Amino acid sequence: MLEILKILIGILVLILGIPIGNLLANYTKEELEEGKKWFKRIVFLGLIGGLIGLIIQNDVFMFSFFFIAIVTSRSLKR
Numbered sequence: 001m002l003e004i005l006k007i008l009i010g011i012l013v014l015i016l017g018i019p020i021g022n023l024l025a026n027y028t029k030e031e032l033e034e035g036k037k038w039f040k041r042i043v044f045l046g047l048i049g050g051l052i053g054l055i056i057q058n059d060v061f062m063f064s065f066f067f068i069a070i071v072t073s074r075s076l077k078r
């Protein structure tokens with residue numbers, strides 16, 4: 001039961017990454033234009049780190065990297 005609660009909290013935090021990414025994209029428009037290639041690399045590394053966390057079954061590692069990937073990818077959409 002405790003493990004399910006941890007997963008649900010992690011999913012909730014990942015969902016919160018969407019509005020946080022949108023908010024950051026609105027406030028940092030100039031940086032997004034100049035550093036688009038770096039943001040793409042951060043998203044890629046976030047997804048790779050999240051998959052590694054999934055493989056080694058480390059929830060904190062996995063959710064942290066997926067959160068980084070979600071927030072950064074939302075910034076790229078703007």
